Amino acid sequence: MTRSFKAVPAIALALALFDGAAHAQTIKIGVNEPLTGAFAASGTYVVNGAKIAADEINAKGGVLGKKIELVIEDNKSNPTEAAAVAEKLITRDKVPVMMGAWGSSLTLAVMPKLTEYEVPMVVETSSAGKITTSGNPYIFRISPPSAVEGAAFSKIIDKLAIKKADFLVINNDWGRGTAEDFGKMMKEHGISIGLVETMDQSAQDMSAQLSKLKATDSETIIVTTAVDQLTLIFKQAAAIGLKKRIITTGGSQNPDQIIAQAGAAANGTMHLTTFLPWYPDKTPNPEATNYFIGEWKKRGFEFAGVTESFRGYDGIRTAAAAIEKAGKAEPAAIKAALWEINIKGLNGDIVFKKSGPPARKAARASRTST
Amino acid sequence: MAQLLQHLVNTLVLGGTYALLGIGLTLIFGIMNVVNFTHGVLYTFGAYMMFIVVHQLGVNFFLALPLAIVAGWLLGAAIEILLLRPLRGSDIDTTMLVMIGAWIAMQSGALWIWGGVAKSVNNPFPDAPLVLGPVSVSWLRLFVLAAAALLIVIAYLLINRTKLGRAMRATFQDHDTAALMGVNVSWVYTSTFAIGSSLAAAAGALLGPVYVIFPQMGDLAAVKAFAIVILGGLGNITGAVIGGFILALAEELGAGYVSSGYRDAMGFLIIIAVLIFKPTGLFARAERVG
Numbered sequence: 161m162t163r164s165f166k167a168v169p170a171i172a173l174a175l176a177l178f179d180g181a182a183h184a185q186t187i188k189i190g191v192n193e194p195l196t197g198a199f200a201a202s203g204t205y206v207v208n209g210a211k212i213a214a215d216e217i218n219a220k221g222g223v224l225g226k227k228i229e230l231v232i233e234d235n236k237s238n239p240t241e242a243a244a245v246a247e248k249l250i251t252r253d254k255v256p257v258m259m260g261a262w263g264s265s266l267t268l269a270v271m272p273k274l275t276e277y278e279v280p281m282v283v284e285t286s287s288a289g290k291i292t293t294s295g296n297p298y299i300f301r302i303s304p305p306s307a308v309e310g311a312a313f314s315k316i317i318d319k320l321a322i323k324k325a326d327f328l329v330i331n332n333d334w335g336r337g338t339a340e341d342f343g344k345m346m347k348e349h350g351i352s353i354g355l356v357e358t359m360d361q362s363a364q365d366m367s368a369q370l371s372k373l374k375a376t377d378s379e380t381i382i383v384t385t386a387v388d389q390l391t392l393i394f395k396q397a398a399a400i401g402l403k404k405r406i407i408t409t410g411g412s413q414n415p416d417q418i419i420a421q422a423g424a425a426a427n428g429t430m431h432l433t434t435f436l437p438w439y440p441d442k443t444p445n446p447e448a449t450n451y452f453i454g455e456w457k458k459r460g461f462e463f464a465g466v467t468e469s470f471r472g473y474d475g476i477r478t479a480a481a482a483i484e485k486a487g488k489a490e491p492a493a494i495k496a497a498l499w500e501i502n503i504k505g506l507n508g509d510i511v512f513k514k515s516g517p518p519a520r521k522a523a524r525a526s527r528t529s530t
Numbered sequence: 531m532a533q534l535l536q537h538l539v540n541t542l543v544l545g546g547t548y549a550l551l552g553i554g555l556t557l558i559f560g561i562m563n564v565v566n567f568t569h570g571v572l573y574t575f576g577a578y579m580m581f582i583v584v585h586q587l588g589v590n591f592f593l594a595l596p597l598a599i600v601a602g603w604l605l606g607a608a609i610e611i612l613l614l615r616p617l618r619g620s621d622i623d624t625t626m627l628v629m630i631g632a633w634i635a636m637q638s639g640a641l642w643i644w645g646g647v648a649k650s651v652n653n654p655f656p657d658a659p660l661v662l663g664p665v666s667v668s669w670l671r672l673f674v675l676a677a678a679a680l681l682i683v684i685a686y687l688l689i690n691r692t693k694l695g696r697a698m699r700a701t702f703q704d705h706d707t708a709a710l711m712g713v714n715v716s717w718v719y720t721s722t723f724a725i726g727s728s729l730a731a732a733a734g735a736l737l738g739p740v741y742v743i744f745p746q747m748g749d750l751a752a753v754k755a756f757a758i759v760i761l762g763g764l765g766n767i768t769g770a771v772i773g774g775f776i777l778a779l780a781e782e783l784g785a786g787y788v789s790s791g792y793r794d795a796m797g798f799l800i801i802i803a804v805l806i807f808k809p810t811g812l813f814a815r816a817e818r819v820g
Contacts, residue, residue, distance in 0.1 A: 196646030197746060204647055234646070331791050358791040362750060364741035367540045368785035368793060375533035388648045388742050399659045399668035400536055421650050424657045 186229035187222075187489040189214075189479050190249035192260030192270065192281075193472075197237025198361040202386050202412050202468050203262050205461075206284060207232055209469030210259065212455050213476035223483050230476070235261055237361065239269035246273040246281075256489045257282070257482065259475040264288030264333040267299075274298035280482075280495040284475035285468075287410060288337035292515050300498045302474055302510055304434055306338040309409060310345040313432055317349055320405075324352045324378040328369055328393070330385040331358035338384040338409055354378045359389070367396050374402040381406050387414045391421045398425035408432065416464035435507045437466040444508045452506060474505040532664035537782045541775065543671040544782070546678035547733050549774030551751060552758030553685055553767050554729030559756070560765030561702045562722055565626045567633040568609060569730050570752025574640060574745060576602050576731030577738030580651050581644075591654050595677070595735055602731020603724045610723035615716070640745040648742040674736045681732055686767055688725070698722050702765075730755075750794070757801045763811025772813060776800070 191210055194203035210230060218227045231253045235242035242261045249255045250273065258281040261267045267286040274281055275296060283291060283301040287309065292301050304312075325346060329335030335358065343353045354376050357369045370393070373381055381404050383393060390413055397406065411434040418426050436442060440449040452473055456466055479494075481501045486493035502511050551573065558566040579598035583589045589597070613632055617625050655669040689695040700708040701718040709715045734748070741747070758777055762769025777797045784796030804812060 196641060196744075200646035200744065201648060360791075360794055362746075363793070364747070365544065367544070368537065368782045369790045371533055371536040371540060371782075372786045372790070374536065391650070392741060395668075398657065399666065399671065400540070401659055401661055401666035 186227050187483060188229050188231050188253055188255045189476060190253060190255035190258035191230050191232040192235050192242060192245045192258055194237040194262050195234035199237045199262055199386050201388055205465035205468035206262060206472035208461055209472030210476045213473045217480050223480050228480055231255055235266055239265050242266040243269045243273055246270040250277045250279050256491045257479045257494045259284055259479055264291060267291055268333055271296045271299060279491040280498060282475045282478050284471040288333040289341060300512055302478055303471060306341040310341045314345050322351050322380045324354055325380040325382055326354040326373050326376055326378045327356040328373060328381055328383045329358055330361050332361055335384045342382055364392060366393050367400060370397050370400055370402055374400060379404055383408045384410050386412045387417050391418055394422040394425040394429060412468060414464045414467050433467055435467055435470050443506060445504045445506055448504060449506050470506045477503060478510055535665045537786045539665045539667050541778045541782045543675045545775035545778035546675040547737050548754060548758055548778050549682055549771040550678045550729055550733040551755040552762060552770035552774045553682060554726045555755040556759045556765055556767060556770040557722055557726040559759055565629060567629040568636060569755055570748030571633055571636040572602055572727045572730035573734035573751045574748035575605060576734030577743045578644060580735045580738045581649050581743055584651055598735035599728050599732045603728035606727020607720055607724040610720045637745055648744040650742050651739040653739045670740060674740060677736055682771055685729060689767060694721060757797050760801055761804055761812055763813045766813050769811055769813035
């Protein structure tokens with residue numbers, strides 16, 4: 161009898177040691193971003209921003225006395241891959257929290273995996289409304305949904321005296337969601353909506369769509385897509401002599417990159433962005449913004465990327481704050497802690513509140529920002 | 531009317547490069563009977579060669595083009611000698627699997643060397659387009675069209691008017707007879723594959739500066755090239771040229787008047803129709819070689 165009593169604590173101790181050896185060094189945060197494919201430029205910027213946050217946190221002693229380790233995986237700008245990457249990060253790397261997945265369609269593809277494995281994810285870029293209104297309690301979004309972006313735009317839209325507008329949007333949840341949300345807002349301002357043209361995310365030639373838009377009686381075109389496709393659109397619009405006012409949305413335009421790559425073809429275009437690194441002192445958190453921009457330049461990255469990379473920086477700091485608050489690196493605790501954090505992001509305070517239709521009970525998150 | 535004219539001008543500039551892609555593949559797929567999955571990678575390779583030669587070596591844009599084409603020729607010859615020559619005589623499935631492997635390996639290689647972020651190539655043409663009444667077109671695209679037309683004519687003359695061309699046609703009509711007549715069959719295989727590859731690289735080198743360059747850019751181009759070859763009939767150079775323009779027209783008018791969301795599907799709807807109603811291609815000759 162006595163012998164068997166002694167054996168139990170010995171086994172428990174052995175398990176504890178074994179368990180400790182596997183997890184002692186670092187706390188992992190999964191990063192699910194597009195590093196190849198149509199959104200490679202944007203995803204790479206976000207990852208570089210995330211690395212700055214991780215290095216800064218680790219230089220200050222890490223989280224819960226341990227260093228954080230980013231496990232970065234490429235989702236190839238492809239929703240199927242994004243879901244596979246999430247599964248790999250959760251089951252193989254055992255990450256207790258993730259950040260991702262840049263594009264709305266990519267994030268939407270990951271969401272069922274979050275429910276399946278009960279791991280929370282901080283969404284740093286995606287803007288489609290349904291991400292936070294579909295009732296998935298593991299989604300914590302820090303980027304503005306397109307309806308919020310539209311509401312911000314509505315404050316200045318009357319000054320532009322738009323009478324009729326067409327849309328040219330990327331053919332995915334982000335683009336179509338933007339056309340819907342902006343269209344609704346613009347109709348409320350008495351603006352009539354003409355054509356809604358779409359383009360495949362990997363399309364390189366938009367001349368056909370632009371020729372069609374050139375022939376309409378609208379004077380403004382609202383364009384939603386990522387920076388590489390935008391550059392091509394400006395060049396191709398100039399080439400077919402399209403002279404309408406172009407306004408881009410989504411916050412993934414990287415205006416400096418457009419100037420560098422599209423040159424004169426981008427003259428007179430307007431861009432709705434969410435973060436203004438050109439005036440760091442006017443951002444919500446000037447001290448942190450100046451630090452971030454300084455660190456970005458020190459690492460030799462192009463300034464153009466800052467409008468995108470701040471998302472990765474804020475995303476990792478959000479995840480790290482939640483781990484600290486949770487007191488342990490476990491998914492359920494981190495998910496609960498995300499509701500309680502209040503940190504100063506580069507683009508405003510990050511506090512989560514529930515969103516979505518009241519009929520559904522699941523918790524939803526969105527960001528309160530300026 | 532103005533919109534239709536603009537669509538037709540767009541078709542012309544797009545169709546020229548589609549034709550170039552198509553004839554490169556029809557030589558290899560149609561005549562040599564090799565399902566060439568590396569065609570798209572060779573297109574990508576041509577575009578990256580432009581980037582390297584113009585931006586990293588600082589060579590003039592117009593000199594860079596022939597350099598990129600020669601590089602494509604050399605890479606094509608290397609693929610033929612290293613991968614296809616040992617497999618000669620084996621069935622089409624084996625060759626196809628090896629080519630799929632080569633495609634994946636080369637695309638991953640491009641990713642490893644140049645990274646996933648898209649690059650763009652500067653060109654010496656003015657930003658302001660050429661305006662002709664209601665339509666306008668960029669000078670770069672006009673140049674691309676002219677260069678594509680020149681390359682198509684050269685390829686046509688090479689195959690129909692030269693000794694090498696005659697040897698090529700003889701070899702793929704009857705391999706053994708050609709060999710008995712003193713044709714160096716091995717060399718003809720290598721040359722044909724290299725010429726087809728250099729045309730793919732030429733299309734990439736011409737379109738790289740028009741668009742942006744990234745490792746997966748060739749995937750869609752390759753699918754379209756296969757569509758053009760099927761449309762024009764296997765091994766039919768003229769068919770591939772016309773097929774290229776038909777595909778461009780279908781995409782332009784499809785996007786312009788039907789739905790832009792299905793732009794890239796338009797071409798494939800035509801292919802399905804062709805395969806159902808005229809499976810040998812729109813321009814198939816009574817007797818095909820190969």
